[in-house]
Amino acid sequence: MTAPSSSPDRSAARVAVVGAGIVGSCIALALRKRGLAVTLIDREGPASGCSFGNSGAISVSSIAPLAMPGVLASVPKMLADPDSPLHLRLGYLPAAAPWLARFVMSATPARVGQAAAALAALHAGAIDRHEALAKEVGVPELFLKRGHLHLYRNASALDDDRAAWQLRERFGFRFETLDRAGIDALEPGIAPGYQSAIYLADHATILNPARYTQAVADAFLARGGRFVRGEVRGLTRTSAGWTVTGTQGASDFDHVVVAAGAWSRTLLDPLGIRLRLESQRGYHVQFTGARNVVSRTVVLTDQKIFVTPMEDGLRVGGTVEIAGLKRPPDPRRAAILERIARETFAGLEGRPVTTWMGHRPCMPDSVPVIGAAPGQPGLWLAVGHGHLGLTDSIHTAERIADALEAARQGKR
Numbered sequence: 001m002t003a004p005s006s007s008p009d010r011s012a013a014r015v016a017v018v019g020a021g022i023v024g025s026c027i028a029l030a031l032r033k034r035g036l037a038v039t040l041i042d043r044e045g046p047a048s049g050c051s052f053g054n055s056g057a058i059s060v061s062s063i064a065p066l067a068m069p070g071v072l073a074s075v076p077k078m079l080a081d082p083d084s085p086l087h088l089r090l091g092y093l094p095a096a097a098p099w100l101a102r103f104v105m106s107a108t109p110a111r112v113g114q115a116a117a118a119l120a121a122l123h124a125g126a127i128d129r130h131e132a133l134a135k136e137v138g139v140p141e142l143f144l145k146r147g148h149l150h151l152y153r154n155a156s157a158l159d160d161d162r163a164a165w166q167l168r169e170r171f172g173f174r175f176e177t178l179d180r181a182g183i184d185a186l187e188p189g190i191a192p193g194y195q196s197a198i199y200l201a202d203h204a205t206i207l208n209p210a211r212y213t214q215a216v217a218d219a220f221l222a223r224g225g226r227f228v229r230g231e232v233r234g235l236t237r238t239s240a241g242w243t244v245t246g247t248q249g250a251s252d253f254d255h256v257v258v259a260a261g262a263w264s265r266t267l268l269d270p271l272g273i274r275l276r277l278e279s280q281r282g283y284h285v286q287f288t289g290a291r292n293v294v295s296r297t298v299v300l301t302d303q304k305i306f307v308t309p310m311e312d313g314l315r316v317g318g319t320v321e322i323a324g325l326k327r328p329p330d331p332r333r334a335a336i337l338e339r340i341a342r343e344t345f346a347g348l349e350g351r352p353v354t355t356w357m358g359h360r361p362c363m364p365d366s367v368p369v370i371g372a373a374p375g376q377p378g379l380w381l382a383v384g385h386g387h388l389g390l391t392d393s394i395h396t397a398e399r400i401a402d403a404l405e406a407a408r409q410g411k412r
Contacts, residue, residue, distance in 0.1 A: 012037040013408060016244050016253040018232050018267065021051035022213045023382050023389050024259035026133075026397035029220040031257075034401055039253070040220060041246065043231040047213035049261055050389060053284050053356040055306035055317040056206040057148065057297045058130050058391050060123040061173040064164040065115040065366035066320070066386070067106040083336055085304035089323040096322050099278040102364035112167075115365045120171045122368070122392050127204050129394040134206075137215040141207070144309070146296035148203040149178075149186055151194040153302055158196045161301060165198060175200045187294050189346040194300075205297045208311040209390060232260070235267055241378050257400060258373075259382040261389075262325060262359035268381075273373055277384055279325055279359040283333045284317035285341065286310065287351040294345065303340055314348070316341040320360075329357035362386040370399050372407070380404060 013036050017028045020042035028040040042048065081087070088096065106115065127145065134143040152158040158177070165175070176182075178197040183190060186199065206212050221227060230246040241254040258264050262279040287293070291309045298307040305318035316337045321330065334355040342348050363369065363384040373379040380403070382396050 013255060014241070014253045015039070015255045015257065015404070016041055016242070016251070017257045017259060018042075018244070019259035019261060019264075020046040020213075020217060020227070021049050021259065021261060021389065022047070022209070022216065022393040023261075023385060023396055024257070025051075025213055025216040025220060026393040027257055027259055027382060027400050028225055029216055029223070030397035030401040031404065032220055032223045032225045034405060038220070039226040039228055039251070040217065041228045041230060041232055041244070043229070043247075045229060046217035046227075047210040050282070050358040050360055051213040052210040053282075053317070053358045054209050054390055055284070055297070055308045055315060056209045056310065056390065057306055057308060058127055058204040058206065059148065059388065060126050060203065060391060061168045061175070061200055062388060062391070063116040063119040063123065063171055064167050065106065065112060065119070066362070067103045067365060068112060068164070069107050069109055071104065071107045082332065085318065086320045087322070087333075089321070089327070092323050092327075095324060096278060099276050099364055102276045106365040111365060115367050116167055116171065118367045119388070122370075122395055123388070124395070126391050126395060127202065130204065130206065133216070133394060134212065137212075137219040139212060139215045142212050142311070143204060144207055144296070145202070145204040147199055147201040148205075148297040148299060149183070150198040150200075150299040150301050151183070151190065152196040152198075153193060154195050157302065158198070173200070174202075186296070187298060189293055190298070191344045191346075193344070203297065205308055206390060207309065211311070232267060235271065235379070237271075237376065237379075255378045255380060255404060257380040257382060257404075261383075262361040264361065264381075264383045268373075268383075271373075271376060271379075273376070273381075275369060275381075275383060276364050278322060278362055278364075280362045280386065281319075281321040281323055281329075282317060282358055282360050282387075283319050283321075283329070283337060284315050284356050285334050285338045285353045286312075286356075287314040287316070287341070287348055287353050288312065290314040290348055290351045293347045300340065300344065305337060305340060307341065307345070314341075314345075314351075325359060329355075331355070333357070360386050360389075368392065368396070370396050371403055377407075
């Protein structure tokens with residue numbers, strides 16, 4: 001593997017963190033702060049996947065899982081309508097069937113309540129944590145706290161979504177219901193098709209998720225961490241810990257943290273760790289030089305689209321496409337986002353766009369797996385954050401660092 005960027009303490013426990021997205025980078029930084037000899041490994045580099053292309057929303061009230069009661073009724077549309085915000089490729093149905101079965105089983109009221117409680121606990125304090133981390137790693141200008149605005153076509157559409165907002169309210173989230181005048185007061189450039197809204201004033205946005213993730217990784221390196229560019233192809237348990245085998249050779253570690261997103265199963269399946277993990281492919285289009293079209297995160301609830309101001313433009317992200325890891329991006333999905341954005345927001349005329357597709361790693365109940373791998377001492381999991389990897393990255397890092405430190409103390 002590549003040479004270290006600087007030399008960690010030779011007497012400290014050796015930890016490999018596989019995956020340099022925002023989750024893996026935060027874990028690496030948290031472990032290095034505790035004095036461990038940490039190597040961060042990624043086949044491309046920090047922020048090369050979803051941490052590059054996500055919508056930047058720190059969405060602490062997003063506690064309603066994707067699998068809500070009544071979701072089964074949407075499956076036929078998922079299969080039949082390629083323009084649906086939630087689309088399942090028919091050819092991928094056999095491979096997705098086990099995940100879909102668990103997804104449907106997760107949509108009971110009791111399981112939704114359990115998932116919401118787990119997500120609320122994981123989200124707790126995320127806004128303050130990210131504001132502090134942005135300052136710590138030298139990019140405070142990337143943290144924007146101007147709230148999130150969820151748009152609805154009319155009051156009836158908002159009523160149809162009332163169960164999700166009641167769920168949020170039950171967990172202590174506060175929000176304001178707005179009419180069209182209230183929408184205009186916040187974001188006057190929105191088309192008149194949206195007449196009702198919910199406003200969460202305390203929510204926040206990261207204005208460049210890739211630069212933020214890189215800053216976290218740079219802070220890790222500045223503290224003496226190592227970064228290795230290479231593809232990890234296997235993990236082998238040894239009497240002393242773990243051997244990580246990659247494109248640049250093999251290295252030994254006392255602990256390994258798997259934070260490899262949608263690709264985590266390629267490392268875990270051979271070890272007998274069978275996670276019901278699926279890629280929910282998401283797309284974005286970015287309008288160059290159009291940052292001032294909106295001044296905060298705006299959510300088009302009927303289209304499941306997040307619209308966010310970025311440092312260098314307007315990002316319009318969304319759709320859930322279940323089609324696996326191998327199929328190339330579908331340009332039609334990005335084209336849908338572009339069309340909806342141009343129809344909805346003033347100021348996009350003539351603006352050029354770039355497009356992106358990434359793999360969100362999702363569990364059927366939307367709750368990530370964080371902690372020790374069962375039956376595999378020294379192996380740790382931080383997998384399945386779905387749409388909320390940015391929101392939950394810091395708390396995930398704290399949980400992993402606390403659990404790993406407790407395990408080490410228990411052996412002394």
